Amino acid sequence: MREAEIRRLLAANLLCALSVVLAAVVPAFFLDGFSVLGTHLTWLCVCSVCVATLNIILHLVLKPNQSPKRRSFAHKISRFLKCCIYFFMSCILFHAIIVLYGAPLIELVTETFLFAVLLSTFTTLQCLCLLGPNIQAWIRVFSKNGAMSIWESSLQITSMCSVLGAWFGAFPIPLDWDRPWQVWPISCSLGATFGYMAGLIIAPLWIHWNRKQLTYKSR
Amino acid sequence: MRLRLGVFASFCLLVQALGVALFLRGFFPVPVRSVPRREARADPPAEPAPPGPGMVSNWTKIPPPLFKKVVIVLIDALRGDFVFGSKGKQFMPYTTQVVEKGTSYSFIAEAKPPTVTMPRIKALMTGSIPGFIDVVVNLNSPALLDDNLIWQAKTAGKRIIFYGDDTWVKLFPKHFVEYDGTTSFFVSDFTEVDDNVTRHLDRVLKREDWDLLILHYLGLDHIGHMTGPNSPLVGPKLREMDNILKKIHISLLSKEEASLPNLLVVCGDHGMSETGSHGGSSEGEVHTPLLFISSAFEKRSAPLAQPEHVQQTDLASTLAIGLGLPISRNSVGNLILPVVGGKTMREQLRFVHLNGFQLSRLLQENTPAYEKDPGYEHFKIAEKSHGNWIKLYLEGNNSEILLNLGKKVLKQYLDALKTLSSSLSKQVAQYDMYSMMMGTVIIMEVLLLLLLSVPKALSKRAEFEVPLSPPLFSLLFYLMCLMLCAVHVIVCTSAESLCYFCSMSWLTAVGVMMLISALMCGILSAIAKIFENSRLLPKNPIVSSSNWSEIDVLILAGTIGHVLSLGASSFIEEEHQTWYFLINTLCLVLCQELCRNNFLLKECDPQHSTNVRQNSDSIRETSESKNIDIPAASNSKLGKATSSSEFIKGSDKWISLATPWIILICCRLLRSLNQTGVQWAHRPDFGHWLTSSEHKSELSFLAAVSLLMIFFLVQRRCSLVSKIAMALGLLGVYSYRAAIGNVTFPWQHGGKDISKGITEARFVYVFVLGIVFTGTKDLLKSQVISADSSTKSTGLWEVYSGLVLLAALLFRPHNLPVLVFCLLIQTMMTKYIWIPLKFDAAQITIMHYWFGQAFFYFQGNSNGIATVDISAGFVGLDSYVELPAIFLTAFATYAGPFLWAIHLLCYLSSEVSRNSAAVGHGCFCYALMRSIPVAIYVVLVTGLRYHLFIWSVFSPKLLYEGVHVFITAAVCLFFTAMDQNHSYKVQD
Numbered sequence A: 001m002r003e004a005e006i007r008r009l010l011a012a013n014l015l016c017a018l019s020v021v022l023a024a025v026v027p028a029f030f031l032d033g034f035s036v037l038g039t040h041l042t043w044l045c046v047c048s049v050c051v052a053t054l055n056i057i058l059h060l061v062l063k064p065n066q067s068p069k070r071r072s073f074a075h076k077i078s079r080f081l082k083c084c085i086y087f088f089m090s091c092i093l094f095h096a097i098i099v100l101y102g103a104p105l106i107e108l109v110t111e112t113f114l115f116a117v118l119l120s121t122f123t124t125l126q127c128l129c130l131l132g133p134n135i136q137a138w139i140r141v142f143s144k145n146g147a148m149s150i151w152e153s154s155l156q157i158t159s160m161c162s163v164l165g166a167w168f169g170a171f172p173i174p175l176d177w178d179r180p181w182q183v184w185p186i187s188c189s190l191g192a193t194f195g196y197m198a199g200l201i202i203a204p205l206w207i208h209w210n211r212k213q214l215t216y217k218s219r
Numbered sequence B: 001m002r003l004r005l006g007v008f009a010s011f012c013l014l015v016q017a018l019g020v021a022l023f024l025r026g027f028f029p030v031p032v033r034s035v036p037r038r039e040a041r042a043d044p045p046a047e048p049a050p051p052g053p054g055m056v057s058n059w060t061k062i063p064p065p066l067f068k069k070v071v072i073v074l075i076d077a078l079r080g081d082f083v084f085g086s087k088g089k090q091f092m093p094y095t096t097q098v099v100e101k102g103t104s105y106s107f108i109a110e111a112k113p114p115t116v117t118m119p120r121i122k123a124l125m126t127g128s129i130p131g132f133i134d135v136v137v138n139l140n141s142p143a144l145l146d147d148n149l150i151w152q153a154k155t156a157g158k159r160i161i162f163y164g165d166d167t168w169v170k171l172f173p174k175h176f177v178e179y180d181g182t183t184s185f186f187v188s189d190f191t192e193v194d195d196n197v198t199r200h201l202d203r204v205l206k207r208e209d210w211d212l213l214i215l216h217y218l219g220l221d222h223i224g225h226m227t228g229p230n231s232p233l234v235g236p237k238l239r240e241m242d243n244i245l246k247k248i249h250i251s252l253l254s255k256e257e258a259s260l261p262n263l264l265v266v267c268g269d270h271g272m273s274e275t276g277s278h279g280g281s282s283e284g285e286v287h288t289p290l291l292f293i294s295s296a297f298e299k300r301s302a303p304l305a306q307p308e309h310v311q312q313t314d315l316a317s318t319l320a321i322g323l324g325l326p327i328s329r330n331s332v333g334n335l336i337l338p339v340v341g342g343k344t345m346r347e348q349l350r351f352v353h354l355n356g357f358q359l360s361r362l363l364q365e366n367t368p369a370y371e372k373d374p375g376y377e378h379f380k381i382a383e384k385s386h387g388n389w390i391k392l393y394l395e396g397n398n399s400e401i402l403l404n405l406g407k408k409v410l411k412q413y414l415d416a417l418k419t420l421s422s423s424l425s426k427q428v429a430q431y432d433m434y435s436m437m438m439g440t441v442i443i444m445e446v447l448l449l450l451l452l453s454v455p456k457a458l459s460k461r462a463e464f465e466v467p468l469s470p471p472l473f474s475l476l477f478y479l480m481c482l483m484l485c486a487v488h489v490i491v492c493t494s495a496e497s498l499c500y501f502c503s504m505s506w507l508t509a510v511g512v513m514m515l516i517s518a519l520m521c522g523i524l525s526a527i528a529k530i531f532e533n534s535r536l537l538p539k540n541p542i543v544s545s546s547n548w549s550e551i552d553v554l555i556l557a558g559t560i561g562h563v564l565s566l567g568a569s570s571f572i573e574e575e576h577q578t579w580y581f582l583i584n585t586l587c588l589v590l591c592q593e594l595c596r597n598n599f600l601l602k603e604c605d606p607q608h609s610t611n612v613r614q615n616s617d618s619i620r621e622t623s624e625s626k627n628i629d630i631p632a633a634s635n636s637k638l639g640k641a642t643s644s645s646e647f648i649k650g651s652d653k654w655i656s657l658a659t660p661w662i663i664l665i666c667c668r669l670l671r672s673l674n675q676t677g678v679q680w681a682h683r684p685d686f687g688h689w690l691t692s693s694e695h696k697s698e699l700s701f702l703a704a705v706s707l708l709m710i711f712f713l714v715q716r717r718c719s720l721v722s723k724i725a726m727a728l729g730l731l732g733v734y735s736y737r738a739a740i741g742n743v744t745f746p747w748q749h750g751g752k753d754i755s756k757g758i759t760e761a762r763f764v765y766v767f768v769l770g771i772v773f774t775g776t777k778d779l780l781k782s783q784v785i786s787a788d789s790s791t792k793s794t795g796l797w798e799v800y801s802g803l804v805l806l807a808a809l810l811f812r813p814h815n816l817p818v819l820v821f822c823l824l825i826q827t828m829m830t831k832y833i834w835i836p837l838k839f840d841a842a843q844i845t846i847m848h849y850w851f852g853q854a855f856f857y858f859q860g861n862s863n864g865i866a867t868v869d870i871s872a873g874f875v876g877l878d879s880y881v882e883l884p885a886i887f888l889t890a891f892a893t894y895a896g897p898f899l900w901a902i903h904l905l906c907y908l909s910s911e912v913s914r915n916s917a918a919v920g921h922g923c924f925c926y927a928l929m930r931s932i933p934v935a936i937y938v939v940l941v942t943g944l945r946y947h948l949f950i951w952s953v954f955s956p957k958l959l960y961e962g963v964h965v966f967i968t969a970a971v972c973l974f975f976t977a978m979d980q981n982h983s984y985k986v987q988d
Ligand SMILES: [Zn+2]
Pocket: B076, B077, B116, B117, B118, B221, B269, B270
């Protein structure tokens, strides 16, 4: 059971990583002059949408958190709306944090916001899929030893890696190399993406190696 | 022997300061290349001898002067585009006309950093590139002993008159037959400095009894410092300068005789940056105009497109030729050929030969392998073809071929000159490696000692056992001393170059070596002890990494990351970004910590007690996992967990949750107050908006509100007397700013005279001293009578508030919000984060250090020399007095770190009831935080000493680091003094 679940997780994560890669490569065939650095805004949109869709589909297919009760349709709708609001709020929150970190307030607002959307896709969206709009559960998962399943562990790892990637991505900005990828927010969004992909790959491996120590209390 | 931790840390830091001083002395050597002037008057070389027997050139003497009278007009901080750009066209019509249509040659002279007045004057007059240390001694310039143009002119019997900046009078004492020096230190004086120069002009221009007239105008530089290059004051000043140039030029033309023309040289010593200061290497600071105006030149037919670039050092050689003087011995400059372009080919060749000869002699004196230098080889070839040319010339060959051949030789010479001077400029920086190594060894040993004592130091006792030399180590000690002495003798007898450490007296040198050996033994015994301990306790429950909280990880990563970033020049230029980034992350991590404390533990605590609530699995899960976590955590964590339930009460909880966000917003606002660094320094910021003249009312309002806020934030812990003193002092600050014209009173309309505000500033000083004195009195009382700790904390707080008042006086008015936010953040952090979350002293110290660093940059400082606000050194002073000026400037520059350090002391000594060792721990951590970057940076700089940016980026940073070490050592001593009192009480 355990091994099978880990394998399922690995497959899902590899699919996600593949979607990120495809989002960078495939649009070049349809859109003229598309490149990650050149038309960065387009890529940000494409990547966010791809990852978001894939995540939702995977969530619907795999159902990692089997909810015991059948819920009414109205409940589902309200839940969905709540998720949308949460997602939007997390975008705003990320935007605010990025501005507090020193991003320009007025210039390049689109770039900053799309970067915030990308970060939300990598972190909040997954939380929403897995945990639903339940802040209490989020705080639990993101505190020490709070994960209750390998899916939650994976969520922890990927979210952390994405945010850390964005954090490290800011490092090269002050260097005077005058490279195209040093322009705001390219290095950060690339950092977040690489961090996310690294997280996707690390998570199953880490869980696999630590499966003896990992004791999930529930279930 | 047992030492208290504070004493140990202060001792370490003092030793480190000694090491830094030694290193700095070695890194910034006093120029060693000064050939005594008497020797410099060697005979000038003759023209190269033509090959073949019987032919001798008759030109053996220095060529006669080309110009009769020379006037040098040096306009301080005259930027290239002030003359050649749109500003020049608008405000300097006469000069523009002369440049475009008159008999003139115009160039852009590149100044080498540091672009500060005194080194630039030296460069202009000696033709050499002065070392970086000249910046440091800029404030009291001693007489220039090198061979220089002024000395040569005086020895040749020329009569020199000087008016202007008195740096010249100090540099060239007794050289001028007539002079009037004005002090350059009152940067708020725009008109008087220049009127003092101009008032002599009419009289002098009528007279005939001088050969060289030097005028140094300072007004433009002062305008730049106070208001920046785009201020409305620059235009009228340029127009004034234009009129002066017109007057001089017309007067020179009218007096010209047939025999020899006159020459007018217009130059700037350095430019100014976009903020109006100078010292760095931005384009605006480096590019200065250089105009030669004389009727000897050909009239320019077409307006020039872009002036050619020359070096600032080229002026000395050119003027020496123009005045018929030998070229200064240490000059690395090239003759600017167009200036002598009107002469015959033979004369021109003679001039460049003289120049080349002087440069190659300089090369010979400085490099053993000079014969392999390409410049030297070129020069020898050119000299040979010059000889051939002279042979042809003397044979009477006076044709077109001769001219063409001459041009070829000239070109060879020019190439050789260029190569020679570039290879000479390269080796100007000569490091005194031996002193540097000694300094580095001391610094690194102190760092090692501090690092090795970390586990011991952070224990409860806060005492440090100094290993009193076991016999083995004492033997080692003597061995090391002997070895070092041997090395010393070998190095000092074999070194050709001057070495500071060798020139010290024997006793001092031996003392330093004994210190090094003692430190070494200390380190070895510390290592031995650690091994012993680990053998005794093989399963030492050292804090494993899993117990580290996010804060610890961040603190460690941030410290290491910052230190590593010092290796890249861009990261040094943009160091403020590093600190802003780190404190932002720190705030976010604090926010997460608060969330965890507020939400998670609150929910599990009721469960512990009642076990009634049966919620979903998840919450129980949390409590269980927490229960596992808590015993494993360290003591402080346990305290945190148990305390959190009592601290969260209603609205307080939400305020405490909002605190990190408020701090983040404050930091974001401060960040856009002053843009610093290099890459984004030109971005518009609030500071510039506020200081521009049309926003004076906004600035006044902001300053008033800030002063009010400062009062409210500071007064709550003061005694009544100091409250009143504080209020009066802050009023005095405002009236001082109003008096010097930065802000206005609401009832003040229209023009009013601007004074120097000396009375007002001294009024504030009285209150600063009063408050500090009251505080000291309280401290002494608590020390002697051993009263309760509240007297002591009031005393400390009063000292702190006195310093805040001093900072308010010295800060420019647009920087007052920095002070407000500093106090606000300190208050909020103390109330809602540090006390409730119960961080230990080490963590709090490091947070204070980080915030202090960030505030250093929030103030508008950077790692360049240009941002040092020297005007702070003249607040309330009538004239330049060295000691107070240095003290005030240093305080104003380091106010951020300093205030945070003193606040740390206030906080920790109020924490003593909880943790008796808090002050000692704080002092130790503070010393450690300072010594890590210094030690690593010293090593990095030694490795990068031939880096391209060593003088423009790394050296200024080294100076900043060095000064910071001295300040931190002082702070640590203060810490120890405060700590003493407490430990006595404990022993009682
Ligand atoms: Zn100057």
